[in-house]
Amino acid sequence: METENKTNFIRDIIEEDLRTNKNNSIVHTRFPPEPNGCLHIGHAKAFCLNFGIAEDYNGLCNLRFDDTNPIKEEEEYVESIKEDIRWVGFDWEDRLYFASDYFDKLYEFALKLIKDGKAYVCHLSPDEIREYRGTLTEPGKNSPYRDRSIEENLELFEKMKTGEFKNGECVLRAKIDMASPNINMRDPIMYRIIHAEHHRTGDKWCIYPSYDFTHGQSDSIEKITYSLCSLEFENHRPLYDWFIENLEIFPSRQIEFARLNLTYTVLSKRKLRELVEENYVTDWDDPRMPTLSGLRRRGYTPQSIRNFCDRIGLSKADSTVDIALLEYFIREELNRTAPRVMAVLKPLKVVIDNYPDDFEEELDAVNNPEDPDAGTRKVPFSKVIYIEKDDFMEDPPKKFFRLAPGREVRLRYAYFIKCESLIKDEQTGEITELHCTYDPESRGGKSPDGRKVKATLHWVSSKHAVEAEVRLYDKLFTKANPDETGEGKDFKSNVNPNSFEIIKNCKLEPSLKNAKLGTRFQFERLGYFYVDPDSTKEKLVFNRIVTLRDEWAKIQKRNR
RNA sequence: UGGGCCGUCGUCAAGUGGUAAGACACAUGGUUUUGGUCCAUGUAUUCGGGGGUUCGAAUCCUCCCGGCCCAGCCA
Numbered sequence: 001m002e003t004e005n006k007t008n009f010i011r012d013i014i015e016e017d018l019r020t021n022k023n024n025s026i027v028h029t030r031f032p033p034e035p036n037g038c039l040h041i042g043h044a045k046a047f048c049l050n051f052g053i054a055e056d057y058n059g060l061c062n063l064r065f066d067d068t069n070p071i072k073e074e075e076e077y078v079e080s081i082k083e084d085i086r087w088v089g090f091d092w093e094d095r096l097y098f099a100s101d102y103f104d105k106l107y108e109f110a111l112k113l114i115k116d117g118k119a120y121v122c123h124l125s126p127d128e129i130r131e132y133r134g135t136l137t138e139p140g141k142n143s144p145y146r147d148r149s150i151e152e153n154l155e156l157f158e159k160m161k162t163g164e165f166k167n168g169e170c171v172l173r174a175k176i177d178m179a180s181p182n183i184n185m186r187d188p189i190m191y192r193i194i195h196a197e198h199h200r201t202g203d204k205w206c207i208y209p210s211y212d213f214t215h216g217q218s219d220s221i222e223k224i225t226y227s228l229c230s231l232e233f234e235n236h237r238p239l240y241d242w243f244i245e246n247l248e249i250f251p252s253r254q255i256e257f258a259r260l261n262l263t264y265t266v267l268s269k270r271k272l273r274e275l276v277e278e279n280y281v282t283d284w285d286d287p288r289m290p291t292l293s294g295l296r297r298r299g300y301t302p303q304s305i306r307n308f309c310d311r312i313g314l315s316k317a318d319s320t321v322d323i324a325l326l327e328y329f330i331r332e333e334l335n336r337t338a339p340r341v342m343a344v345l346k347p348l349k350v351v352i353d354n355y356p357d358d359f360e361e362e363l364d365a366v367n368n369p370e371d372p373d374a375g376t377r378k379v380p381f382s383k384v385i386y387i388e389k390d391d392f393m394e395d396p397p398k399k400f401f402r403l404a405p406g407r408e409v410r411l412r413y414a415y416f417i418k419c420e421s422l423i424k425d426e427q428t429g430e431i432t433e434l435h436c437t438y439d440p441e442s443r444g445g446k447s448p449d450g451r452k453v454k455a456t457l458h459w460v461s462s463k464h465a466v467e468a469e470v471r472l473y474d475k476l477f478t479k480a481n482p483d484e485t486g487e488g489k490d491f492k493s494n495v496n497p498n499s500f501e502i503i504k505n506c507k508l509e510p511s512l513k514n515a516k517l518g519t520r521f522q523f524e525r526l527g528y529f530y531v532d533p534d535s536t537k538e539k540l541v542f543n544r545i546v547t548l549r550d551e552w553a554k555i556q557k558r559n560r
Numbered sequence: 561u562g563g564g565c566c567g568u569c570g571u572c573a574a575g576u577g578g579u580a581a582g583a584c585a586c587a588u589g590g591u592u593u594u595g596g597u598c599c600a601u602g603u604a605u606u607c608g609g610g611g612g613u614u615c616g617a618a619u620c621c622u623c624c625c626g627g628c629c630c631a632g633c634c635a
Binding site for chain 1: 561562563564565566567570571572573574575576583584585592593594595596597598627628629630631632633634635
């Protein structure tokens with residue numbers, strides 16, 4: 001694979017630590033998803049980073065579910081997240097953890113802070129807490145409950161734990177500084193009361209630690225040396241450090257990096273959820289979704305996703321990566337690995353008038369010009385074939401090289417044919433059939449007399465064709481930045497109405513008859529396609545993963 | 561507006577005082593039985609802007625401008 005040196009600010013930090021033998025030169029990271037939704041390509045950036053760094057520095061990376069909020073989290077997401085990470089190709093071995101595994105330990109930590117006079121039970125209501133917190137520009141003020149005795153706090157916290165209070169009646173707070181310019185330090189909440197069943201601990205607890213009182217300690221318990229997270233947690237770092245310091249536990253270090261944004265899609269759980277719930281897409285694994293399950297369903301490979309994550313780099317600058325880069329990596333891989341095959345999506349019937357009526361023959365076709373070991377196959381040819389509708393124009397513009405009246409082109413691996421006449425539907429004017437003649441001397445697509453044609457078309461013999469359904473996917477949004485909307489509208493107004501097209505009765509070459517589920521092909525001149533799980537013995541269903549680069553499409557776009 | 565962070569090609573991104581890597585995108589030409597692939601070439605005299613230090617600055621200092629994050633008992 002790539003031999004280039006990966007370099008970024010986090011690796012710089014690690015290498016400096018290695019030089020000074022900090023942490024005894026141990027590199028231990030973790031990927032900490034909350035099980036409240038599906039993973040997307042942005043999460044892949046994060047776990048490729050965490051697992052990748054561990055791999056490169058002989059370290060380890062844990063998988064830890066950050067499950068501190070029972071009302072938002074569900075078991076089914078735990079499984080889907082594990083499946084997605086495994087699919088991309090990472091292994092946490094026996095290091096699967098849950099923040100909820102630490103609830104007992106966390107409770108002891110809370111007790112210690114109370115005993116040290118650094119935490120207190122506060123009976124202010126949520127509204128009052130907000131008021132007392134102050135604003136961005138004004139300091140907050142101390143809670144009237146802030147100076148309770150340690151004994152009283154211990155007693156009240158015990159009561160919180162045993163369920164003597166209702167939801168919202170009180171919280172446990174860290175006693176830090178209500179005047180701090182960092183709002184996260186204004187006596188942050190450590191525990192809140194939630195009478196709800198937790199997916200792992202059941203009804204054992206009715207108090208649950210907050211993110212801030214969980215994350216750093218969990219890192220510390222697992223002896224994580226580098227806790228990598230996204231930029232929005234920068235403001236939390238002083239608090240992360242405060243808990244670790246005051247608890248006198250292993251000092252994990254939090255380092256923040258910029259999360260991934262991609263053009264023509266959204267990468268926020270909330271927005272993706274809206275697309276699912278309001279039926280803009282069929283589900284989380286809709287092939288248009290940037291979720292890992294969506295990309296998988298679309299036909300993307302794990303390797304292409306890893307290559308992408310390796311290539312996009314890492315920094316603290318807010319960034320939006322061009323989705324063309326993701327497409328580049330899947331094309332790059334599939335160009336090397338996918339067998340070529342001929343398929344006509346929108347068929348136009350072509351009768352070769354001078355070809356013998358009941359004759360048929362088999363022609364040799366190369367499976368993959370990039371891979372000589374892939375060999376060749378036989379493709380049947382006969383008098384009536386299909387070509388792509390787009391490959392014929394009655395009145396071709398200047399740069400159109402394909403078939404047109406009186407023009408000669410090559411049928412790939414077959415013959416040169418020349419268009420002699422066409423038949424139209426009298427009602428609609430639509431072209432329904434072409435009549436051509438072929439040059440028997442050009443068998444195999446060769447040009448015995450050195451005659452040149454400007455185009456080579458793919459085709460499928462009518463009587464040998466296998467029918468299939470093909471699903472075409474395009475960008476989910478019409479705007480590079482879906483959040484760029486008209487007044488009063490939201491990102492969903494930019495959903496691309498043409499992002500999904502379903503084509504039935506496509507004509508495939510017969511070698512595809514037994515195409516296996518989950519395999520990928522290049523349909524010559526069209527793109528890369530994936531056998532969708534909806535396929536049955538009777539009917540194959542293909543997803544278009546991505547088109548080939550298309551010079552003609554560019555020309556057309558330019559002229560428009 | 562208090563605090564934190566960020567600003568290098570259209571998009572990511574290297575660069576850490578010695579004279580702007582690379583990738584994608586884009587453009588042009590060549591090869592080609594895929595308008596694919598491949599190959600070659602071209603794209604930042606300049607690093608948000610101004611001042612300063614220095615023989616020398618994207619890198620140091622300073623002022624200014626722009627963007628992102630924080631006022632959940634979410635993570």
